[in-house]
Amino acid sequence: TGLAINVGDSALVNVVRRVTVADHLSDQLKIRVIDALLAMQEHTLEGQALDLGWAQNERWDVTSEQYLFMALSKTAYYSAAYPLVLGALIGGADQKTLDALKEFGLKVGLAFQLQDDLLNLVGNAQVQGKDFRSDITEGKRTLAVVYALEHLTEAEKTELVSILSAHTGDTLKLQRAVELMESANAIKFVRAHALALVDEAKHVLENVILTEDARDTLLSMADFFVNRER
Numbered sequence: 291t292g293l294a295i296n297v298g299d300s301a302l303v304n305v306v307r308r309v310t311v312a313d314h315l316s317d318q319l320k321i322r323v324i325d326a327l328l329a330m331q332e333h334t335l336e337g338q339a340l341d342l343g344w345a346q347n348e349r350w351d352v353t354s355e356q357y358l359f360m361a362l363s364k365t366a367y368y369s370a371a372y373p374l375v376l377g378a379l380i381g382g383a384d385q386k387t388l389d390a391l392k393e394f395g396l397k398v399g400l401a402f403q404l405q406d407d408l409l410n411l412v413g414n415a416q417v418q419g420k421d422f423r424s425d426i427t428e429g430k431r432t433l434a435v436v437y438a439l440e441h442l443t444e445a446e447k448t449e450l451v452s453i454l455s456a457h458t459g460d461t462l463k464l465q466r467a468v469e470l471m472e473s474a475n476a477i478k479f480v481r482a483h484a485l486a487l488v489d490e491a492k493h494v495l496e497n498v499i500l501t502e503d504a505r506d507t508l509l510s511m512a513d514f515f516v517n518r519e520r
Contacts, residue, residue, distance in 0.1 A: 302331060315380065322379060330372035337364025344431050350439060350451050357436045358400065366399025390498040394508065397491035402515040404484040407432040409520065411468055412477055417520050423464045429454040433483070438474040446470055488512045 309315065309323050340360040344352055374391040383391070409418060410425045411434060425432055435454065439447050453467045471477055491512050495505060 302327065319380070323376060326372055326376055326379065330367050333363045333367040337361065337367075340364070341431070345429065348455070350431075350447075350454075352431050352436050354433060354436050354440065357431060357433050361403045361433070362396060362400050365403040366396045369402060370399030371395030387498055387500075390494050394491045394494045394512075397487045397494070398512045398515050401484040401487040401491070401512070404433060404480050404487070405516050405518065407434060408477065408480055408484070409518075411471070414519060423468070426454060426464050426467045427457055427459050429457060432480075434471045434476040434480050437479050438471040438476040441474040441476070442470060446473070484516045488516050 306324055306327060309320055309327075312320070315323070337360050340356075341364055343349075344360075371392050372395070374395045375388055378388055378391050407425065410421065410423060411432075413422070415422045435450070438450060442450065450467060450470045453463050456463070458464070468477075492509060495508060500508070
């Protein structure tokens with residue numbers, strides 16, 4: 291919504307302002323921090339533009355690779371990668387550590403989004419509440435949808451697109467959409483991909499010097515991202 295966009299923009303402006311007046315940061319470090327903040331925003335805007343464009347243009351030919359790029363840009367940079375980079379940057383980390391934390395953040399951030407998609411489709415309806423399966427009602431191009439459309443028969447693809455395009459809240463139709471995705475093994479594929487991303491992220495940290503507490507926190511965070519129920 292317009293209000294949410296305004297709040298987000300205001301928050302970013304506030305962060306930049308606080309950085310510029312922070313006495314404990316050198317001018318050079320302030321520039322690096324602001325540059326990272328702007329890069330984060332650019333990635334997020336690019337991902338959001340792709341997502342909105344697919345919906346506006348009624349595109350159902352999105353590939354899995356295109357979806358993953360969109361989700362990485364829209365979600366992973368701001369939700370995990372750059373928050374880790376910014377904290378480490380201000381803390382004086384070297385470039386090797388910054389690069390590793392960014393890669394770790396991108397992988398777990400994307401895994402978080404995939405788990406979010408799965409919970410909306412096949413999570414606990416009582417826990418999810420009114421938002422359960424709202425992604426289907428809204429016709430979102432999630433990885434499960436994209437993968438299913440790549441592997442279903444033409445008749446099944448037509449049926450799934452019809453449900454997604456109808457913006458229906460009918461329980462039976464929502465269930466049918468999930469059944470179609472399951473028949474294409476889309477749910478299993480997304481779950482496996484999320485787990486693989488977390489496994490890859492953990493390996494990224496193996497060659498980085500971190501305190502035991504920091505390493506444990508990051509590893510726990512990675513596991514939580516794909517094991518949470520809400």
